[in-house]
Amino acid sequence: MRRSFAIISHPDAGKTTLTEKLLFASGAIRLAGHVRARGERRRTRSDWMEIERKRGISVTSSVMTFEQDGLTFNLLDTPGHSDFSEDTYRTLTAVDSAIMVIDAARGIESQTLKLFEVCRLRDIPIITFVNKIDREGRDPLEILDEIASTLALDVTPAVWPLGMGVDHRGCLDLMTGRMVGADGEPGPVDWPDAERLVAAVPNRDDPIVAASLEELEIAHSSLPAFDLEAFRGGHLTPVFFGSALKEVGVRELLRAVAEWAPSPRPQPAAPEPIAPDGEEVSGFVFKVQANMDKNHRDRIAFVRLCSGTFRRGMKLRNVRSGRDITVSSPMFFFAQERETADEAVAGDVVGIPNHGTLSVGDTLSEGRSISVTGIPDFAPEIIQRVRLSDAMKAKQLSKALNDLAEEGVTQVFRPMTGSDWLIGVVGSLQLDVVASRLEGEYGVPVGFESAGHETARWVVADDPAELKRFIAANRSSLATDRAQAPVFLARNAWALSRIQQDWPDIGFLATRERV
Numbered sequence: 001m002r003r004s005f006a007i008i009s010h011p012d013a014g015k016t017t018l019t020e021k022l023l024f025a026s027g028a029i030r031l032a033g034h035v036r037a038r039g040e041r042r043r044t045r046s047d048w049m050e051i052e053r054k055r056g057i058s059v060t061s062s063v064m065t066f067e068q069d070g071l072t073f074n075l076l077d078t079p080g081h082s083d084f085s086e087d088t089y090r091t092l093t094a095v096d097s098a099i100m101v102i103d104a105a106r107g108i109e110s111q112t113l114k115l116f117e118v119c120r121l122r123d124i125p126i127i128t129f130v131n132k133i134d135r136e137g138r139d140p141l142e143i144l145d146e147i148a149s150t151l152a153l154d155v156t157p158a159v160w161p162l163g164m165g166v167d168h169r170g171c172l173d174l175m176t177g178r179m180v181g182a183d184g185e186p187g188p189v190d191w192p193d194a195e196r197l198v199a200a201v202p203n204r205d206d207p208i209v210a211a212s213l214e215e216l217e218i219a220h221s222s223l224p225a226f227d228l229e230a231f232r233g234g235h236l237t238p239v240f241f242g243s244a245l246k247e248v249g250v251r252e253l254l255r256a257v258a259e260w261a262p263s264p265r266p267q268p269a270a271p272e273p274i275a276p277d278g279e280e281v282s283g284f285v286f287k288v289q290a291n292m293d294k295n296h297r298d299r300i301a302f303v304r305l306c307s308g309t310f311r312r313g314m315k316l317r318n319v320r321s322g323r324d325i326t327v328s329s330p331m332f333f334f335a336q337e338r339e340t341a342d343e344a345v346a347g348d349v350v351g352i353p354n355h356g357t358l359s360v361g362d363t364l365s366e367g368r369s370i371s372v373t374g375i376p377d378f379a380p381e382i383i384q385r386v387r388l389s390d391a392m393k394a395k396q397l398s399k400a401l402n403d404l405a406e407e408g409v410t411q412v413f414r415p416m417t418g419s420d421w422l423i424g425v426v427g428s429l430q431l432d433v434v435a436s437r438l439e440g441e442y443g444v445p446v447g448f449e450s451a452g453h454e455t456a457r458w459v460v461a462d463d464p465a466e467l468k469r470f471i472a473a474n475r476s477s478l479a480t481d482r483a484q485a486p487v488f489l490a491r492n493a494w495a496l497s498r499i500q501q502d503w504p505d506i507g508f509l510a511t512r513e514r515v
């Protein structure tokens with residue numbers, strides 16, 4: 001039984017704090033705040049830590065696995081600050097659900113919105129945690145309204161705050177009808193059984209509490225009840241108000257992941273979806289992490305298993321290249337010492353060391369010729385022209401950029417007019433990674449400069465003649481990607497919306513399936 005999930009949030013909303021408190025609540029760590037110390041202890045006995053130590057590849061926080069009540073939770077990291085990259089987005093193709101953390105004072109912020117849109121591509125169910133209610137925040141109804149209207153999602157409160165900041169008087173667990181943190185027999189409450197809920201609140205005469213309960217009544221009368229099917233279909237999000245720092249609402253959140261979040265789902269694939277209970281091992285690469293040390297060309301491919309029971313030493317076929325690989329030193333991500341630590345099942349993540357044979361989007365299969373679908377490339381948010389320091393190295397540059405694009409490190413574009421290479425990324429640290437790898441692995445030092453474009457969209461049309469007309473009329477703003485698909489380069493958002501108006505029969509896509 002697996003729950004593979006990610007936490008999506010804007011920097012500073014509290015993802016790290018919440019992660020730590022979730023591990024604490026599950027019993028995976030004894031003292032909150034000791035995540036790192038625990039990692040040190042594991043280092044001596046797990047071989048992937050050994051790889052990490054020897055070769056300087058940082059994989060420590062990519063996946064955190066912990067157990068509770070017979071359930072295994074795989075929490076996949078979505079790097080958010082300076083190391084925001086396409087990997088952050090693609091990790092969401094490897095999870096079955098997500099927790100969305102929102103700062104109670106700030107509401108939905110830009111990065112949360114972007115990550116949410118990626119979840120929506122796959123209808124990933126979202127549990128919302130409105131964090132930092134120990135500080136002054138916005139009115140709960142206002143936050144619910146913002147989530148519903150900004151994300152076009154049904155919302156229903158699951159844990160309700162009785163006052164925020166200095167006025168905080170506790171939280172009411174609407175699912176069990178008792179105060180958060182209170183002992184006692186839980187009893188599922190029919191929504192909207194407001195009376196029973198209110199009866200669980202001890203200090204109803206307190207004006208702050210009374211006002212919060214009034215608001216709850218409004219929420220009750222205007223919002224839908226929790227519905228498991230709507231949640232699992234990605235149409236409704238239960239909202240937990242809490243404080244990661246003060247450990248308010250964290251246990252309730254973990255319980256929701258355990259009870260409501262889905263087990264590994266069938267994986268979209270061609271010629272048919274992969275059932276998680278299928279016997280044959282299959283999985284796909286959602287992230288490749290390379291070593292920044294030029295003396296080693298090691299990479300770790302992170303594979304999300306879709307079916308079967310994977311074991312050390314197993315032979316798997318890379319369906320794209322047709323090559324077989326023997327996975328002799330896989331990295332397993334388990335937080336607990338256990339005998340089964342050298343096998344993994346659907347929903348788990350395995351790290352496979354390789355020298356560049358595995359790329360993002362690759363399917364690994366025990367035998368069947370099946371390809372996982374729906375692993376996207378994302379429209380770049382930073383586009384730069386590659387400046388070659390040594391003009392004699394144009395050929396090497398071309399090969400190197402194609403390699404890196406194939407691997408999923410960056411995207412490359414070739415303008416239809418002109419001969420420069422453009423690279424596109426979603427986070428600025430990716431530029432450093434590209435520069436360092438070009439120099440270290442290919443001996444091609446480069447610089448980057450602005451290309452005058454802020455964003456890009458893949459262009460498509462139902463009518464090939466219309467696409468041809470569009471391309472002929474806009475050649476100077478067009479480029480091709482590594483698969484020769486046409487891409488429109490926009491100076492800014494305004495220019496993009498302008499061209500969309502001018503060409504209503506052309507589709508401008510922010511994502512494109514990897515081929």
Ligand code: G4P
Nearest residue numbers: 010011012013014015016017131132134135243244245246
């Ligand atoms: P991130 O990973 O999403 O970027 O957020 P992180 O957990 O690092 O939290 C960002 C800041 O918000 C931290 O404060 C953290 O302590 C604080 N924080 C997280 N959860 C809560 C909460 O429930 N209530 C309050 N009041 N604060 C919270 P910092 O000052 O940036 O760092 P630190 O020095 O406190 O660690």
